[in-house]
Amino acid sequence: MSALLQVTGLGKSFGGVKAVDGIDFTLARGELLALIGPNGAGKSTTFNMVNGQLRADRGSIRLEGAELVGLKPREIWRQGVGRTFQIAETFASLTVVENVQMALISHDARLFSLWRRAADHKRDEALALLEQVGMRAQAERPCSELAYGDVKRVELAMAMANSPKLLLMDEPTAGMAPKERNALMALTKELVTARGMAVLFTEHSMDVVFAYADRMIVLARGRLIAEGKPLEIRDHPKVQEVYFGSGKTFEKEIA
Known part of the structure; x- marks a missing residue:
């Protein structure tokens, strides 16, 4: 498969600490790629550089050949990169459909007066998106x-x-509870297949990672130490050592 996302030589330092140290990876359409690693591995820094919340010190992040490094998050959103957060970010006082309408308005870069409700703007499109996620x-x-x-x-x-x-x-x-976790990731997998998009996700729940990731990349101390399919990562000795030291394995962790 040709790469949708291509990351090359990506690096970020904070003071004298190399949070991310020259990592390379690719992501293809229709693929779920898990980015994992122990605390302090550089996962969040990598994620935030792809999203534009942090600017890379060096390296390249290309989406369909277009460079993302140097773009603001809003500009990256308009290039076709969506994002969800660890703590869900919605407007609690708005209805479910209004929340989705606000996202559609943002994408269209349309401005509405503070006193004017956007109740009719792309309502049908918002309802269609809610249908896709079961809401x-x-x-x-x-x-x-x-x-x-x-x-x-x-x-x-x-x-x-x-x-x-x-x-x-x-x-x-x-x-989320185990049943909710599996339902959300199964839904995500369906959307990936139906839309032909790609997903890069971070996750601490190893049962979720091994059940739904097509491939995995593993970071430790800012460096990429392993990449491959879930079964290859599960049995990778360096990954086992970084996560567990000795005496424990991923197989026991996800049992």
Whole structure:
């Protein structure tokens, strides 16, 4: 498969500390790529450089050949990169459908007066996105009344408002029960297949990673130490050592 996203020689330092030290990886359309590593490995720094929240000191991040380094998050959003966050970001006082409409308005760069509601703007499109994430029936409920798992689904619909080529998901199942975690990731996998997009996600729940990732890349102390399919990573001795030292394996962790 040809690469949708190509990261080359990516690096970021804070003072004398190399948070990310010259990493390379690619991501193809229709692929879910998990970015994992122990605390302090450089996952969040890498993620935030792809999203534009941090600017890389060196290296390249190319989406379909177009350089993203130096662009602001808003500009990267308009290039077709969506994002969800570890703590879901929705407007609690707005209804479910209004939240998605706001995301569509943002993508269109349309401005509305403070006193003018955007109630009719792309409502049908917003409802269609909610249908895709299983939230159409709750469209008129305020987000403040939703269970957390449903809020994450609304956030996913909002992230789809720019019809992303690439979706970044930061700890997508954080704070969710096992059943909710699996339902959200199964839904994500369906959307990847249906839309032909790619997903880069970070995740601490190894059961989720091994069940849904097509490939995995592993960071430790800012460097990429392994990449491959889940079974290859599960049995990789260096990855086992970094995560567990000795006496424990991923197989035990996800059992």
